[in-house]
Amino acid sequence: MLDVLQINPADNVCVANRPLPAGTRVTCGATGFILEQPVPLGAKLALTNLKSGDQVIKFGVPIGTLISDAPPGTYIHTHNLRSDYLKTYARGDLI
Amino acid sequence: MxxxxxxxxxxxxxxxxxxxxxxxxxxxxxxxxxxxxxxxxxxxxxxxxxxxxxxxxxxxxxxxxxxxxxxxxxxxxxxxxxxxxxxxxxxxxxxxxxxxxxxxxxxxxxxxxxxxxxxxxxxxxxxxxxxxxAERVPMALDELVVGTICGGSDATSGMTANPAIGVAFDRLSDAGAACIFEETGELIGCEHLLAERCVDDGLAREVVTSVEKARVYYDVLGHGSFASGNAEGQLTTQEEKSVGAYIKSGTRPINGLIKPADVPPTGGVYLLDVVPDGEVRYGFPNIVDNAEIAELIACGSHVILFATGRGSVVGSAIAPVIKVCGNPQTYERLADDMDINAGAVMTGDATVADVGDALYDQTIAVAGGAPSRSEDLGHQEFILTYKQFEPIGPACLPVI
The missing domain is CATH 3.40.50.2300 (Response regulator)
Known part of the structure; x- marks a missing residue:
């Protein structure tokens, strides 16, 4: 099976199909990169040279805006992506 | 049929x-x-x-x-x-x-x-x-009402379990069953996709308004439908969770917009608006999945298709709940609680269409009397709290 999947051709991220160790050489369409850190199943990884302020596209639709640059292979999650609608809380944030 | x-x-x-x-x-x-x-x-x-x-x-x-x-x-x-x-x-x-x-x-x-x-x-x-x-009488598929919900979602839910439910929803609605999806707060970011599927412009306006109502409601509360477990499961934003959740409604036209305890007047796909009307009061409107399951059942759902990634184990009073597990790691840990292994899509062992067909068959089997896993394990969760709703508008239901 493939390591990653680009769900929609319009997406600028791919998704890890299984936990991937650091150093994994990932190929997705025309993009290739080496993972700098281990990522869990379901992790989003940048496919293009994304900049702070760019929208991340997954399932073919925007899922939020980047707050830092994300070159190909960058792990994208709550540390660098913000909702365009509602704040995301982590466990313990409101206690 | x-x-x-x-x-x-x-x-x-x-x-x-x-x-x-x-x-x-x-x-x-x-x-x-x-x-x-x-x-x-x-x-x-x-x-x-x-x-x-x-x-x-x-x-x-x-x-x-x-x-x-x-x-x-x-x-x-x-x-x-x-x-x-x-x-x-x-x-x-x-x-x-x-x-x-x-x-x-x-x-x-x-x-x-x-x-x-x-x-x-x-x-x-x-x-x-x-x-x-009591005696049973023949029942046709177009007399069946099926509800769907996702809970304990993670990044796999939108890639495997929810698309498989979408396949089953398409087949069930094609056969004349009424298919209800819900949680307008989990459709924030999908308004345009929903509007395009509505059978007419009046309904499309009502649907977009209901999602905007949910956004404002959750903004006032300072908290939406996004739990920390969702982020641990690699979902980052509400709109990312929303698109994944939206997919379980399938691809057929949206026939109407209903509120809790409204029964769909025909077969086909209906959106259930579970976010209260009026000013924000009584606290959180949808405190947990079973509050929404109870509402789907109050709308006449005979059976509930429940997509999970993190691994929800709940069932419900009154109607059987069928578990569709999207995450292969979760399935390995909780196989006894799950009816359908949609994680097989992630491991390359099945396609979304395969899993959707298996779910369709399982839905018919459970409707025919076979116990779902949560039903067999004795799950009968139920919760009902305070809310307020205005009746739905005239544009919300199809003209029969």
Whole structure:
């Protein structure tokens, strides 16, 4: 099976199909990169040279805006992506 | 299309796929007594539901009426403390008028805890025996109502379990079944996708307005439908979770927008608006998945298709819940709780279409009487809290 999947051709991220160790050489369409850190199943990884302020596209639709640059292979999650609608809380944030 | 399904015919023409004796407490103070009444009969078709509040609420009353006259319900015992505000006589009258056996025990009049439990158990024993003898009549697929929800979502839910439910929804709605998806707050970011699928412009406007209502409501509360477990499962934003959740509604036209306890007037796809109307009051509107499952059931859902990634184990009172597990790691840990392994899509062992077809078959099997996993394990979760709703507008339902 493939390591990653680009769900929609319009997406600028791919998704890890299984936990991937650091150093994994990932190929997705025309993009290739080496993972700098281990990522869990379901992790989003940048496919293009994304900049702070760019929208991340997954399932073919925007899922939020980047707050830092994300070159190909960058792990994208709550540390660098913000909702365009509602704040995301982590466990313990409101206690 | 006629398939070899059978059901219990009710006086309103609807048919049930189960024949349950409901025991309903009408205030938290009657919860223990009601639970004790049910306990010996929990595996013989007695289910516990109830409303905990002491003060009256129109939504809760309407929900209780809809649930007590649900097609899967054959008889109802109401358990009241006595001094709470719930309109117990009106509820009993509604149930009796539906042709179902109904009785009310009032703890303050029936001799307290021990005596009320004894009387309740005697009534339930008789009803469960009678209902077990009831005859089933042929039932067509276009008489079936199916609800869907996702809970404990992670990044796999939108890639495997929800798309598989979408496939099953397409097949079920093509066969004439009514298919209900819900949680407008989990559709924030998908307004344009929803609007394009609505059967007319009036409905499209109502749907977009309902999602905007959810966004404003959650903004005021400072919290939406996004739990920390979602982020641990690699979902980052509400709109990312939304698109994944939206996919389980399939691809067919959206026929209407309903609110809790509204029954779809035709087959096809319906959106259930679960976010209250008016100013924000009573606290969180959808505190947990079972609050929404109860609403889907109040809309007449016979069976619920539940997508999970993190691994929810809940079932429900009144209607069986079928678990579709999207995450192969979760499936490995919780296989006994899951009906369908959609994680096989992630591991390359099945396609979304394969899993959707298996789910369609499982839905028919459960409707035909086979227990779902959560049902077999005895799950009968139920929760009902305070809300307020305005009736739906004229553009919300199809012209029949």
């Amino acid at each position: 006629t398939i070899p399904l059978t059901g219990y015919l009710r006086s309103d023409g609807r048919k049930g796929i189960r024949n349950i004796t409901v025991v309903a407490y009408l205030v938290e103070c009657a919860h223990h007594v009601a639970r004790e009444i049910v306990y010996p009969y929990r595996e013989s078709g007695a289910h516990l539901i109830g409303f905990p509040g002491c003060f009256p609420n129109a939504y809760a009353h309407r929900m209780m009426e809809a649930l007590c006259t649900h097609p899967n319900v054959g008889a109802v015992l109401l358990v009241s403390l006595g001094c709470e505000s719930f309109a117990r006589r009106k509820l009993e009258q509604t149930i009796t008028e539906s042709g179902r056996p109904a009785a009310t025990l009032v703890i303050q009049k029936d001799g307290g805890t021990r005596s009320t439990i004894e009387k309740g158990r005697a009534w339930v024993e008789q009803q469960t025996q009678t209902l077990a003898q």
